[in-house]
Amino acid sequence: MKVLVPVKRVVDYNVKVRVKADGSGVETANVKMSMNPFDEIAVEEAVRLKEKGVAEEIVAVSCGPNAAQEQLRTALAMGADRGILVEHDGVLEPLAVAKLLKAIVGREGPALVILGKQAIDDDMSATGQMLAALLGWGQGTFASRVEKEGDAIRVTREVDGGLETVSVKLPAIVTADLRLNEPRYASLPNIMKARKKPIETVKPADLGVDVTPRLSVLKVEEPAKRQAGKKVGSVQELVEKLRNEAKVI
Amino acid sequence: MAVLVLADHKDGALTQPTRSTVAAARKLGEVHVLVAGEGAGAAAAAAARLPGVAKVLTGSEAPALAEPLAAQLVALAPGYSHLLAPASAAGRNVMPRAAALLDVQVLSDVCGVVDADTFIRPIYAGNALATVKSADAKKVLTVRATSFDPVPAEGGNATVEAAPAAADPGLSSFVGAEIVKSERPELTAARIVISGGRAMGSAENFAIIEKVADRLGAAVGASRAAVDAGYAANDMQVGQTGKIVAPELYIAVGISGAIQHLAGMKDSKVIVAINKDEEAPIFQVADYGLMADLFKAVPELEAELAK
Numbered sequence A: 001m002k003v004l005v006p007v008k009r010v011v012d013y014n015v016k017v018r019v020k021a022d023g024s025g026v027e028t029a030n031v032k033m034s035m036n037p038f039d040e041i042a043v044e045e046a047v048r049l050k051e052k053g054v055a056e057e058i059v060a061v062s063c064g065p066n067a068a069q070e071q072l073r074t075a076l077a078m079g080a081d082r083g084i085l086v087e088h089d090g091v092l093e094p095l096a097v098a099k100l101l102k103a104i105v106g107r108e109g110p111a112l113v114i115l116g117k118q119a120i121d122d123d124m125s126a127t128g129q130m131l132a133a134l135l136g137w138g139q140g141t142f143a144s145r146v147e148k149e150g151d152a153i154r155v156t157r158e159v160d161g162g163l164e165t166v167s168v169k170l171p172a173i174v175t176a177d178l179r180l181n182e183p184r185y186a187s188l189p190n191i192m193k194a195r196k197k198p199i200e201t202v203k204p205a206d207l208g209v210d211v212t213p214r215l216s217v218l219k220v221e222e223p224a225k226r227q228a229g230k231k232v233g234s235v236q237e238l239v240e241k242l243r244n245e246a247k248v249i
Numbered sequence B: 001m002a003v004l005v006l007a008d009h010k011d012g013a014l015t016q017p018t019r020s021t022v023a024a025a026r027k028l029g030e031v032h033v034l035v036a037g038e039g040a041g042a043a044a045a046a047a048a049r050l051p052g053v054a055k056v057l058t059g060s061e062a063p064a065l066a067e068p069l070a071a072q073l074v075a076l077a078p079g080y081s082h083l084l085a086p087a088s089a090a091g092r093n094v095m096p097r098a099a100a101l102l103d104v105q106v107l108s109d110v111c112g113v114v115d116a117d118t119f120i121r122p123i124y125a126g127n128a129l130a131t132v133k134s135a136d137a138k139k140v141l142t143v144r145a146t147s148f149d150p151v152p153a154e155g156g157n158a159t160v161e162a163a164p165a166a167a168d169p170g171l172s173s174f175v176g177a178e179i180v181k182s183e184r185p186e187l188t189a190a191r192i193v194i195s196g197g198r199a200m201g202s203a204e205n206f207a208i209i210e211k212v213a214d215r216l217g218a219a220v221g222a223s224r225a226a227v228d229a230g231y232a233a234n235d236m237q238v239g240q241t242g243k244i245v246a247p248e249l250y251i252a253v254g255i256s257g258a259i260q261h262l263a264g265m266k267d268s269k270v271i272v273a274i275n276k277d278e279e280a281p282i283f284q285v286a287d288y289g290l291m292a293d294l295f296k297a298v299p300e301l302e303a304e305l306a307k
């Protein structure tokens, strides 16, 4: 089967983002950008499915600026076979991304799409579920284990209170949680090989998708800052303070 | 127009985040509650007693799957201006699906209601708060429970009726669940939370934290590093990609304070950090910092609390 893996270019998880002085957004100029960490997990899972002989081809897709080619190259270096960039410079909300991905799915015909559970910039945790809805496919979200079983996929999901297992008919959508796997680092030879793998570029208009945002950002502000408190010298002092000063125990 | 809340419930009882979601919904209009899934009958009776709830609808008692539940929400949607659910694993699973079926951009993790179209939500692991206005005719949102004081459990008297059945698209089936049973309070509803990090070193060592938790009636949480290492169950993870908690008291033991962890606990009222590294970033948000070896400090803490 063919597996499609959408990967998003986001501010690296180690960067402490700053809110712009004019409150219009966060500072993204000159900050390190990376593949969304959950998408690395999604790519890794697809590569493992290929190594097990379950998947035949892996196509990585990114919707975003031209620079998102870098993230596609990372996916190719990890083991994806080819990339598709849906090039667009403005804001892309999950609904718009899901519509673009639906169009790509229509062209590519994958049996499985593995997304990240959440993009660490918008923290929406929505695109996979929205794509499943638009395609009329089943969904296995927040996956910590994925196994193909005949014409279905068995997904163990991280839910409140523990784990839940569902069986989803193929074609299906899976979103990757942190514990699905530990993504590999691309080796140097694989990084070199990835340079020769093809990346196709299309525009939202080529796919006939209207990506106009539904949300307008009125302002972006920093949350109230917490002040560092005091150091206590002993456990006795800590308990005394919690009892008599903070009055929380 | 009324607003519809999809309830989260467990063992026939509503979760506290459901009551917080009802509190958020009350700012938007007359509140109806949909209760579906195993134990829905008992939970519906509880929902009917929530103050401010005018009507309770009951759905299928089969284990809740995203596809039929989203179909049910879409079938009910014409009667409502807003559809809300707690931003729990369940809410996050189904609400974006329902939103896409309605051609609406979902608003995840809403922490403030400005007006019927305008909401505040955290982005970048809570390092920024965005105020966004939705142009969609109908709004679909998940609610960050820690940002809204829950409505009381008693005081209302709503009517209960069965929701019109929606067709199950039959795309997935429920295989089973392993739900951890615990006598301790639920992490997202506990008044006190004590969490352990990588420094705990093993699952067995978590026992020293559990003893303190039992003295305080606290829930036990963990950092991602502790969960990944297998010291704690996955549903104990606090942070950007785990549970969001805001208890009266949060005690971080052997946790460095990475932004992804802070994202899940920095709205706690009082924060205590126990760490042997003076430079650990957790001290920058802690009201009380104790620089100490946890293997000495935590048993001492238990003994001191016993006094």
Ligand SMILES: Cc1cc2nc3c(=O)[nH]c(=O)nc-3n(C[C@H](O)[C@H](O)[C@H](O)COP(=O)(O)OP(=O)(O)OC[C@H]3O[C@@H](n4cnc5c(N)ncnc54)[C@H](O)[C@@H]3O)c2cc1C
Residues within 6 Å of the ligand: A013, A037, A038, A120, B196, B197, B198, B199, B222, B223, B224, B225, B226, B237, B238, B239, B240, B241, B242, B243, B253, B254, B255, B256, B257, B258, B259, B260, B261, B264, B274, B275, B276, B277, B280, B292, B293, B294, B295
């Ligand atoms: C996409 C993504 C999502 C993430 N989501 C989350 C999330 O939801 N929640 C989360 O927690 N993390 C999350 N993380 C991971 C996060 O970045 C950190 O790696 C993690 O929080 C570190 O856990 P820790 O503090 O337990 O471990 P460490 O950073 O290793 O810290 C251990 C601390 O223990 C102290 N220590 C060691 N020995 C002792 C001792 N004997 N006594 C006292 N103190 C001691 C050390 O000084 C150190 O400060 C995420 C990361 C990514 C990339």
Ligand SMILES: Nc1ncnc2c1ncn2[C@@H]1O[C@H](COP(=O)(O)O)[C@@H](O)[C@H]1O
Residues within 6 Å of the ligand: A006, A007, A008, A009, A036, A038, A039, A042, A061, A062, A063, A064, A092, A094, A097, A114, A115, A116, A117, A118, A119, A120, A122, A123, A124, A125, A126, A127, A128
């Ligand atoms: N612009 C994008 N390009 C490619 N994939 C995306 C994009 N936005 C979101 N995704 C995918 O959807 C997942 C969830 O994102 P979100 O719904 O924004 O939290 C990500 O982990 C990606 O797999």
